[in-house]
Amino acid sequence: MSKKAFVRLMVLVMCMCLLFVTMSGCGEKPSGKPTVEEQTKQEDDKQTEQKAEGQTEQKSEDTPQAVARPEFMEITRTLYFGDATDNPDLKEEWCKAFEEKFGIKIKVNSPPRNEYLQKVNLMVASGELKGLVNLFTPNDVLKYKDDGVIEPLDEYIKDNAVWNSMPDGFKELHEYDGQVWAIAMGYSGNYFTRAIRKDWLDKLGLKVPETVDELYEVARAFTLDDPDGNGQDDTVGLVSAGTWNLQDIFQAFGARLNNVGGNSIAWDPNEDAWVDSMLKPGMVDALNYLADMYKNGYLDREVFTNSGSQMREKFLSGKYGSTFYWSMWGYSSEPQIQKSIPDAKVIEVVGLKGTVTQNLNQVVTTGAPYVLIKGTPQPKEVVNAFLDIFFGDKLGHFMGRLGIENKTFKFVDDNTIYTLKDPGTGQGYAQPGIVSEIPRFGSDKITIIPDGTEEEKQRSIEMANIKKKMTEEGFAIKILFECPGKMDVLLSDKYTEVSADVNRIFNDTVVKVVTGEMKAEDAIAEYRKQMKAIGGDIILQEANAAIGRQAKQTY
C-alpha cells in the first residue's frame, strides 16, 4: 500500500468515525426518528401508560384495588451497606433476602458517596439509570423536574393506602406546582445539639453553658486550663468542619445559616421570611466572636480545612472539648472516647442563647427524596411496591433500615428490635439505609437496641429517653422549632443556577473575617457587591415570592 493511499484510507476511516458518532450522538434530537429499540421502548411505555390509565379509570368507578407487584425494582442510593465497595456479600445477600420475602427481584445501585450526584446525573443523562433514585435535596428534585427526567407520582399513588395514611407534612414535602415529584425516604424529626465534654466541665468547675458568652468562657478554659490534666498545652475548645458545626453560634446572634450550614440565605422563623443573614447586624457580632475564638486558639485552627470525618475524629480523640452535631451523637460517642480516656463524659446542649433567645435550633423533618426516572418499566407497580413494602410492612421497613432479619437485626418482641453484631469483627453491621424512620414505625413505638451486654442495652434505652426528654424540653423553652411546610427549601431558579457561587462567596467572607484577614464590615461590603453581581436580589425576591412574601433586603 502506498503512503498516499494509506493516508487517504486513514482519513476516510476517521471521517466515517466522526460521521457515525455525530449521527448517533444526535440520535436523541426531538425531531429525529426513533430507533427500533426506542420504538419498542416507547410502545412498552405506551402500553404501561394505557394500562395505568385503564386501571385508574376503573378505580375511579370502583373501590381502589391493590396494584400488582412489579417483577423487578431498581433503587439507587448512596451508603447502602457502607460505601460503594464496602460489604459486597451483605449487599448481595440483602437483595436475595428481599426477593425471597417479597417475590420481587431487586437491584440496588450504590455509587460512591463522594461523587454520588455526579455519577447519578451522568447515568440519567445517558439513559442508563431507571427506577427510583435517591437524591440529596429538594433542589435536586427541582432540577430533575425542570430537566424533564422524572415523572410526577400523583396518578400512581393517589389510591395507595399506605401513602394516604402518611402525615400531610410527609406527603407535601416534595409537592411542587401541585404535583408530588418525590417520596421522602423517612419522616422523623432530628436536629443538631452542642456536644460538650462534661468531665472537663466538672474538672474545671464550670457549669454547662447556656449562652454564647458562657460557651466562650468554656472554650477558653478548655484550651488554656489543661482540662485533661496532663500538663501539656494539647487541648482545644471547639472543633468544627467549616461553618457546619458552628451553626448554633450564628443562630444565637440571630444570623441563621441555611439548613446545611452552607450559606447565609435562610428562612428566618422570627421574621417569617427568607433573609440573607449576612446583611443582618448579628452577623458582624457572630463573625467577630468567631474571629476572637480563632485568634486565641479556642477554635480549632484547622476549622476551615477539616472534613466532616476529621471533625468527628478530632472530637473522638479526646483532645477537643465541643462540637455541634446530630443529637445523641455526643452521648453515643462516649464509649469510643472512653477507650483512651476512661472517665470521659459527654453532655449535649439543645441550643445556645445569645441576642436571640427563641426559635434557635431547627428540627429537620425532611428525608432525602426518591424520584422516579422516566422510562422505568412498570412505574406504577414499582412506586406502590416501594410504599407498601418499605413504609407499610413492618419487616420490609426494617429490612430497608437495618438489613437482613436474623443476621443484622432481629425482632425481640412487637416493640423491640436488636441490631446484631458481626461475629467476625464483634462490631455492628453496616446498614442498607434504603429508608429511615417514619411515624408508623417510630422510636416512640419500636425501640432499636444494639445487641450486647445488659449494660449496653440499658444505655441505649437511657439514650432514647434522654433524647425524648431533651426534645420535649427544647420545644417547651422554644429553643427548638419546626419549619412549617417547606420553609427549609429555597425555591428560586436563580439560586439553583448559582448556588455553588453563593456558597463560595459566603465561605470566602467567613474565612476572611474569622482568620483575621479582613474586618467583618469590609468583608460584608465585599460580599454585598459579589452577591449583587450574581443576582442575589433575584434569589431573595424569588424565594420570598414562593411563600407569598416580599423580600425585605437588597444587596
Next chain:
Amino acid sequence: MTLKTKVNAALQANISTKKKKKKKIFTASNVMLYLMFLPAIIHYVIFSYIPMPGILLAFADYRIGGFNGWVGLENFRYLFNLPYFWQAFLNTWIFVILRYLISFPAPIIFAILLNEVKTTYYKKFLQTISTLPHFISWVVVAGIWTSMLSPTTGYINYIIRLCGGEPVYFLAKPKLFPFLLTLIGVWKEVGYSAIVYLAAISGIDPELYEAAIVDGATKFHQMRYITLPGIKNTVLVVLVLSFAGVLNFFEPPFVFMNPMIQSTAEVLDVYIYNVGLVKARYSLATAAGLFKSVISFVLLLFANFMSKRLTEDGRGII
C-alpha cells in the same frame, strides 16, 4: 546504447526502485512495530476521536434530560461572565509559570547532581527513593502532606515550634499555596522525570570529560560546557512536548482544595468540574473544555514552531 546512457538508465532504475521501496508503509521489518503501535491507535480512536463530536454540546443546551436545541455561543458568553472563571484562568497560568520556573528545571539539576555521585550503591539508593513518590497517587500525597503541614499535629510545624517559631497554617495561605503545591509536585516527580535526563547524560562521550580534565576544567566547567550542551536536545524536546498539555491540571489542586485557598487553588480544570459536572451543566463544561483546548492547540503550534527553530536538524514535533 552508449555506456553513459546505460549508466544513466541503471541509475534511474536504482533510484526509482529506492523510491518505490521508500513508499512501502508496511515491510517485513516494520510490521511488528506497527502491530505494537496498534493498541495506542485504538486507544486514541476510542477515547480521543470517537468522543470528539461531543464538542458540539458546547453550542447546545444539553441537560440531564437530553438535547434542548442549539444555542450558538450562548454557553461561552455565560461562561466568560461567571464571577470566578477568569480567576480560575489566571490561577492556571500562575501554576504553569511556576511549573516552568521550578518543576521543569528541577529534574535536570537533580540528574546532573546525581550523575556526580560516584558511589554506585548510594547513587542507586538516591535514585530509588526519589523515584518512589511518583508511584503514590495524588490522593495519598494530599493525605501525607496535609498531615505533615498540619498546624497542630504536623511534623513541619513541630520542628518550627522546636526552633521557637509560631506554627504556620500552610494549607490555609492562598498566596503560598501555588508555591507549596509546585514544591510538592517537585518532590513527587523529580526522581521519575530525571530518568530521561540521566539517560541523556549517560550518552555523552566520557572522553570529552577526560579531555576537559586534562585542560584543567573544574566540575562546574564540565557541567557548563559538556553536560548541559550534551543534553540540550533532550531538554528541548521535553520542553516543547510539554506545551500541548500545559493547561491539563486537575488532580493536584483538586485533592488539596479547601475554602481557605480556593481563591488561588481553583484552576480551570477544577472550575470546569465544579460548574459543569457537579451541577450537571454539561454544555457549559464542554464550552469551557473547548476554550481550553483551543488555547492548548495554539500552544501546540507554538511548540512546533519553536521545535523547528531550536532543534539542530530543524524538525518539528508535528
